[in-house]
Amino acid sequence: MGVHFHDDLGVATANTITAFQAGVGKADVSVGGLGERAGNAPVEEVVAIGDLEHDTSFGVGTADLVPACKRVLTILEENIPDQKALLGRETTRHESGIHTAAMIEEPSVFEPFDPSRFGSRRKLIFGEGTGRGGARRLLERADVAVEGTDDAVTTVLELLADEGPLETAAAVRLIERRLGT
Template identity: 60%
Template sequence: MILNDVTLREGEQMPDRNYTVEQKVEAGLELSELGVESLEVGFPVTGEKDREAIRTLAVEAEADIVGLARAVPGDVEAAADASADVIQVMVPTSDYQLDHVLDKDRESVLQMAREAVDLVVDHGAVPHLILVDAFRTEVEEIRTVAHEFDGVECITLADTVGARLPSGVQRLLEKLEPSVDLERFGVHFHDDLGVGTANVLTAYQAGIGKADVSVASLGERAGNSSLEEVVVGGVLEHDEDFGVETDELIPKCERVLDVLGEQDAISDRKAILGSEVTKHESGIHTAAMLNEPKTFEPFDPGDFGGERDLLFGEGTGTTGASILLSRAGVTPTDERVESFLSVLADEGPVDTEEAVSIAEANFQA
C-alpha cells in the first residue's frame, strides 16, 4: 500500500489557514524526502498559489504530485496548467451528495466524470478518481464505477464525513472484493469518530493499494488519518513501513508542522508526536524502564527519530533511586537511597542524565 499525503490540501481547508507557496513547497519537499510516494498539494482551480506550488513540487520533489479537480473542464484545465503528475477527479456517489450537493442524477455525474477523465488523458496527466461519500454509497454503485472506469489506475473510496468504524470498512471491502481488485483502490478517511488510523490499517489488511494520510491528522473537522500513526502502526503490527524512512518519521513530521506554523495545532498528548507521549515520571514505570523500556512503552521512540524522557523527582521510588545511584557508581545503601530521594524531591523533576549527575555530586562512591 502506498501513502498519499494530503496535509497540504486538507490542512489548509481548516478554518483560518492560508499556507503560502513557500510553505507548501518546503513542507512538500520534507515529506518527499521522508519517502512518501504521493503528495496531494492543493486544488488548482482555487488560484495561482496552489498552481505554483504544484508546478514547483512537480519539478523538485521525487514524489508524484497530485492536483484535485471536480469533474468539470475548468478544474481539469487548471490542474493540467499546474503540471500535476496526477489529476484526481472528484465524483460524488452517495444519494446525499447527488441530491443535496449537485442536484443531478447518477448517470449525469458519471458522464461528467468520463469527460473529465478523457480531458486529463488529453493533457498527458494520469487520471485518478475519488468517490465522494463512497462509504455511504451502495456497493453495487461502486462496482459500476469501477467497471466503467477500468482504465483508471486508482479509484479512492472516501469516508467524507468520517462516519465509518473499522467493522464497517471491512464489510464494504469484503463485499467489493469478489468482483474488483482492491489493490487498484485507495481510501480516504476522516477522524470524526477517532478511528482514522484504525480504518486505514483495516483497509491495508483487506488489500487496499493506497491510503490518504496527513501529518498530525491535519484536516477538516477532526482531521484525517494520521501519517505518523499509520506508519508506526504498520511497522509494529505488520512489519510494514509503507516506503517511509522510519528513523526520520518524527523529525520530518515536526519539521512539516514548523514550516506550516501548526506547532500549536496538536495536543501535547497527541499520539506519536505529542510532547507528553514518551515522557514518564511514575516511580513504578521509571524504575522498570531504567532496566527495560519495553515494560511501559509500545515502541522505542528512537526507532522513529524520537526521544524517551524518564523524569525523576518527588514520585521516584526506592528501586529507581537505587538504580540511579548504582549508575553513578554509588553503592545504594538504605541511608543513601532515602537521602537521594529527598534531594530528588527538592530538585526534580529531572531527566536521567541530570539525576545521575546529582547522585555523583552528592554521594561518595
C-alpha cells in the same frame, strides 16, 4: 482502489490499516491527522503501525518520522497536543515513581516500542515524585553501592525533590557528585 478516512469516530488509522490489510493500495493521510472536521488518518500512526505490525514502512523513512512530522506541524504553526500518539511530549516521558523504576529496568513494560525507532527519544524524569525503587536504580547507575542504602535512598529522594525534575543523565551526575566514592 484508494481510501480517504476522516477521524470523526477516532478510527481513521484503524480503518486505513484495515483497508491496507484488505489490499487497498492507496490511502490519503496527513501529518498529525490534519484535515477537515476531525482530520484524516495521521501519517505517523499509519507508518508506525505498518512498520511495527506489518513489516512495511510504506516507503517512508521511519528513523526520521517523528522529527519530520514535528517540523511540518511547527511550520504550519499547529500545536501538538501533549498526549498525541507518537508526537506528543508526554508519550515518551515518564516521571512517576513506578514508571521510572520500571523503565530503567525494562522499558517495554510501559512502551510498546523504542521511541528511537521513529526518531524520538525516551525521557525519564526524576524529581519529587520519584519513589524508592527509582532512587535505588539511579544509585546503581551512579555506581554507588546499593546494599544497606536506606540512608542513601533517602538522601537521593531529598536531592531530587530539591534539584529536580531532572532527566536520567543529570540525575545520575547529581548522585555521583554528592554520593560518589
